[in-house]
Amino acid sequence: MTATATRPAPPTPPARHARRRRFSRQTREMWVLMLPALVPVLLFSVGPLLYGIALAFTDARNTRNHETSFVGLENLGDLLTAEDFWSSFRIGMIWAVSVTGLQFLAALGLALLLNQDLRFRGVARVLAVVPWAMPPVVIGLMWKLVYHPDAGILNSVLGTHVNWLADFSLALPAIIVVGVWTGMPQTTVVLLAGLQNVPRELYEAVEVDGAGRWRKFWNITLPQLKPVIVAITSLDFVWNINQFGLVYVLTQGGPGGQTRLPMLFAYEEAFRYRFAGYASMLGLAMAVVVLAVLGLYLWRQMREAK
Amino acid sequence: MRMKSALAAAAIVALAAGCGSGGGGDKGGSKAEPGEPVKLNFLSLAWQKESVAANKQIVDEWNKANPTIQVTYVQGSWDNVNDQLVTQFAGGTAPDVIHNDSPALSGFASDGYLLDLSDKLPAELKSDIPQKSWDTVTFDDGKGKQGVYGVPFLQESQVIIANKKLLDGAGVRIPTPDNPWTWDEFSAAAKKMTKGGTFGVAWPMKSPVNKTLNLALNFGGTFFQTTDGKTTVKVGPEEKQVLQRIHDQLYKDKSADPAALGQGTADPLPAFYSGKFALLPAGVYLRQQVAEQAPKGFEWVTLPPLKGTTADQGAVSQTLSVAQDSKHPDEALKFISYFLNPTNQAKLAKGDWLLPTSVKAASDPSMTTKENGWDVATASAKNLVVAPFLKVNGFDEWKSKVATPALQEYFANKISIDDVAKKLVDDGNKVLERYQR
Missing domain, CATH: 1.20.5 (Single alpha-helices involved in coiled-coils or other helix-helix interfaces)
Incomplete structure (x- = not known):
């Protein structure tokens, strides 16, 4: 034919x-x-x-007797010259990068563990997903109790008397821990699903070549997981940088703005100080930043994949 | 087929349009039909158990006596009331009667969300509350006109709660409302009481701004000045007095307990009961927790406010306001007048352990009893003057962005008095500028 x-x-x-x-x-x-x-x-x-x-391009204010007018890029100019914004942006980046990174490492470890032929594996898998079932506000309240300076479980275990969430240098690390804890389940589940899709034959093949555990992980598991890793870390990054509820409940951006993530900053500008236009520009700027970071990351990954 | 799909599309569009317009219809409180009772929503921020009970009781009594004006009690919280109100005002769903405090009213008044009550107040209510209390709720309406935007009803003064045993043991002069301690006497007494692991005083400075600003008036420190209609921050020798004196107690005299520094107002109480320090400067309301929680046999007294060049303290008041968009402003004001009559004010003041603005309520026997320091607390009302920061547009942002971190760092001895002054002024003026464009 x-x-x-x-x-x-x-x-x-x-x-x-x-x-x-x-x-x-x-x-x-x-x-x-x-x-x-x-x-x-x-x-x-x-x-x-x-x-x-x-x-975002107006001077809108959340007030009754204000004539809103078009101001072009004035809000952007104000934003770029405001120290508050840059410190909030820096905190947001520290938060998003470290939470996403730590979350990924911890979840990968947990996923590898749950992928083993353990006893009570079913129970362990269910337990690993439990934090997912909790709304961020509940998680925030729960961790607030953990960190409580007098009645908190953390201080009583460590025998210390630290006010974790009110300390200028400890507050951000403290909420990062909570952020990692909160986001672990979905990352774990996705990675676990990815792990189960790695063909067994590949492992058998390298076992014949005499590869150890580490070689197997490095040369088979990671490359096979790569698309899943790219997808989940990018999603986690977007999710984390836009995090609001959790931190609002835990610290409300305090002490002294040390945990004021960009979204908390925008909320304060809009609903506390009532600069709606400025806050919209802030939201817009953050969306652009997220898109840019993600675009760059995904583009690099795609190019490597080719 | 084509006909059918076109019909389906039309139906969907119609449906969507219907949904869209249905959402924005009802704007805050329905218009009453004749013969139907007027319905008012009352947002209350009472949180102490006794105070919530008193609030609800007064509302119930009103509803029973006034079948044509029915009030619904809505529970709010001090933590997020202003965020809540901003959204509710913008969405047109604000409650008719709003409980708040005077610093918040300034912003809402100039934004046009609150009703100017100046022409509507019944004479009886107006004369029962002294002018200096009305001053705490008189603000610019954003267009240059002054108006009264709430009815002030509870006030807080700063007193000192003292451990009686340690106070008597130190052999210092016991101050009275007519002859209070000066700041120098206070520092000396605190020093005298500091011995063997016991401190003279504790300054919980987690939220230092209102406390220090109110006390700064003792030496005439106002922190803000207005020239040619432009408000700027000022930190001169008068403003530095109280800051420096507290700082000295912490780091020079070492008569202040450093453990209390990062704590909220009520947090040092357990240490106070166990005698770790003798004097706790606090708002009058804190007496409630001491009275209820102190271990048996713990003796405490309330000492009158300190005196610098004067005994003046900045005062803010809790207020009831009417929303500009309320459909029934007259009924709302009737309810407020009842809610804040002298009998009820005494009830509310007792429930919150604060001072009533009503002159008649303040002379109520329950407000002048020696028990739990009510006599000293009520007497301190004479020192209250309107806090200068009340009329400053943008104070809230200055407070949370500039003053709180700067003062916290200063009291933690991380920056000097000149650094803190510079921060308050330079960064502060930048913040205030946004509000004066």
């Missing part, structure tokens, strides 16, 4: 025309069917998003 023999004759012009018409009708039906799903997205997601972007 040759290729030329099976190739169909070129369609005649009227037939092509008919097919295009059928195609466009299909498209139309597709749109009609998608409309119920699209309307809420447009109304409740795209709409507010565009509104927020528009606000």
Whole structure:
């Protein structure tokens, strides 16, 4: 059988025309069917998003007797020259990078452990997912009790009398620990799923070559997991840099702004000091930063994969 | 087929449009039909058990006596009331009657969210509360006109709660409301009581701003000045007095317990009961916890406020306001007048262990009894003057972004008095500028 023999004759012009018409009708039906799903997205997601972007270029304030006017890039100028913003941005970056990194390492360890043929593996896997079931506010309250200077379990175990969340140098590390704890389940589950997709034959093959545990991990497990790792760390990064509820409950950005993540900063600007336009610009700037960081990261990973 | 899909699309669009417009309809409190009672929402921030009970009781009594104006008690919290109000005001769903404190009113007043009550106040209520208390709720409406944006009803003064045994043992003069301690006497007494692991005084400075600013008036320190309509921060010799004196107690005299420094106002109480220090400068309300929690046999007294060049203290008050967008402002004000009549004010003051603004309530026997230091506390009301920072637009941001960290660092002895002054002024003026554009 040759290729030329099976190739169909070129369609005649009227037939092509008919097919295009059928195609466009299909498209139309597709749109009609998608409309119920699209309307809420447009109304409740795209709409507010565009509104927020528009606000960022005005001097809008959350007040009753203020005439909002268009100010162009003034908010951006203010933002870039504000020390508060940069210190908040720096804290946000420290938080997001260290939480994502530590979360990944801890979750990878846990996933490898849970992937072993342990006794009570089922129970252990369920336990590992428990923090996922808790809303951030509950986690925040729980850890607040752990860190409590007088009644906290941490101080009584260590025999110290440290006010963890009120200390200028300890507050950020303390909330990073909570952040890592909170985000571990989903990272673990995703990595575990990835681990189970690594073909057993690969391990058998290198075992024949006499590879040890470390070689197996380094040369088989990690490369095989790479797409999963890229996906989950990027998602974790976005999730962490936009974290709000957890830190709001734990420290409200204190002491003295040492844990004021960018989103807390935006919240304060909008709802405490009522500079809605400025806060919108802050949100916009953070979205751009996240997109840029992610874009760079994903682009590098993709290039390496090629 | 085509017809059908077009119909379906039209139906969906209509449905969506219906949903969209349905959401924004009801704006704060429905308009009452004739014959139906007017409904008011009352946001209360009472949190102490006795005080919540007193609040609810007064609301119940009102609802029974006034079937045509029914009030719903809504529980709020001091922690997030201002964030909550900003969103509620913006969304048009704010409660009709709002419990808050005067520093917060300044911003809401100039933003136009609160009703100016100056022409609406009943004479009886107006005359029962002294003018200097009304001054704590008189603000600019954002367009240059002064108005009264709340009814002040509870005030707090700074007194000193003392361990009676340690106080008597030190053999110092016991101050009275007519002849209070000066700051020098206070420092000397604290020094005298510091011996053998016991400290003279404890300064819990987790939230140092309001405390130091209110006390700074003892030496005429105002921290803000307004020239040509522009408000700037000022830290001169008057402002530095109280800062320096507290700092001296901590690091020069070493008569202040360093362990209390990072604590909130009520946190040092266990150490106070165990006699680790003798004097605890605190708001009058803290007497409630001492009275209820102190171990049996622990004797304590309330000492009157200190005197510098004057005994003046900055005062803020708790307030009840009416939302500008309330549908029933007159009914709301009627309710406020009832809620804050002298009998009820005495009840509320007792519940919160604070001082009533009402002159008649302050002369209530329960407000002047020697028990639990009520006589000293109530007498200290005469020293209260309106806090200068009250009228400063942007004070809240100055406080949380500049003053709190700067003062915390100063009291932790990490920066000098000149550094803290420079921070308060330079960084502070930058913050205030945003509000004066």
